Amino acid sequence: MKAKTLIILGVLAVLALMVVPALALSPLAATSSAPAASTISWAPPAKPAVSSEPAQTAKPLDPDGIDQLITATNGAVQVSVSRATGAVRFIAVSPTQADALSAQLAPAQAPQAQADAFWAEYGSLFGIEDPARQLKYVGSKTDRLGATRLEYRQVHDGVPVFAGILFVHFNDRDQMTAVNGVSVPDITVTSTPRLTAEQAG
Numbered sequence: 001m002k003a004k005t006l007i008i009l010g011v012l013a014v015l016a017l018m019v020v021p022a023l024a025l026s027p028l029a030a031t032s033s034a035p036a037a038s039t040i041s042w043a044p045p046a047k048p049a050v051s052s053e054p055a056q057t058a059k060p061l062d063p064d065g066i067d068q069l070i071t072a073t074n075g076a077v078q079v080s081v082s083r084a085t086g087a088v089r090f091i092a093v094s095p096t097q098a099d100a101l102s103a104q105l106a107p108a109q110a111p112q113a114q115a116d117a118f119w120a121e122y123g124s125l126f127g128i129e130d131p132a133r134q135l136k137y138v139g140s141k142t143d144r145l146g147a148t149r150l151e152y153r154q155v156h157d158g159v160p161v162f163a164g165i166l167f168v169h170f171n172d173r174d175q176m177t178a179v180n181g182v183s184v185p186d187i188t189v190t191s192t193p194r195l196t197a198e199q200a201g
Helices: 002-025 063-072 100-105 111-126
Strands: 077-081 088-093 135-142 148-156 159-170 176-182
Touching: 063 077, 063 111, 088 100, 088 111, 100 111, 100 176, 111 135, 111 148, 111 159, 111 176
Parallel strands: none
Antiparallel strands: 077 088, 088 176, 135 148, 148 159, 159 176
16 A cells, blocks of 8 residues: 555656646746746946046147148148147148148148248147257158158257157158147256266266
8 A cells, every 4th residue: 555655656746847847838837927037137336437527628739820721721631639738749631632731831842841841830730839949850761652751859958858759741742641740848847957977977
């Protein structure tokens, strides 16, 4: 009797193991009104802002000069200004009007002559008020396509300014296509050393 009872209980257990999973996978289970288990999502707390102060944006050093440049080239240039210093950092001439800048500076002149004319006329946009004193011509490079790049170093009282490098670009027809680089305007620090060479050791 006990053996029969154990056999019946075993059969019921097996049936239970087969029926319960089947019910869970049946369409009836999907339409059950029982509430679905909720999922828990977590996100790390937002990091505090480094500073609540709004970023300061410097005004262009020479807004009138920028307007003059745009007018003189009939709007053929795009000008980008540094938010940190207000100095122009990039001037690009439209490829469809490639001669717009060269034509009003020094037509039919060599690249360096055009660059000299540009710095004399628009150097203030970069914070260069006296190109002869503040810029040193380093040299030029011409690539295999004929494009030429002139390099200038900014100097203060004859001392090179850290990161002060400016470039003037020309296409293979000696038309000025762009001017870009970094300049440091309004330098007031003295270039006279406080120590002699002997004192500096």
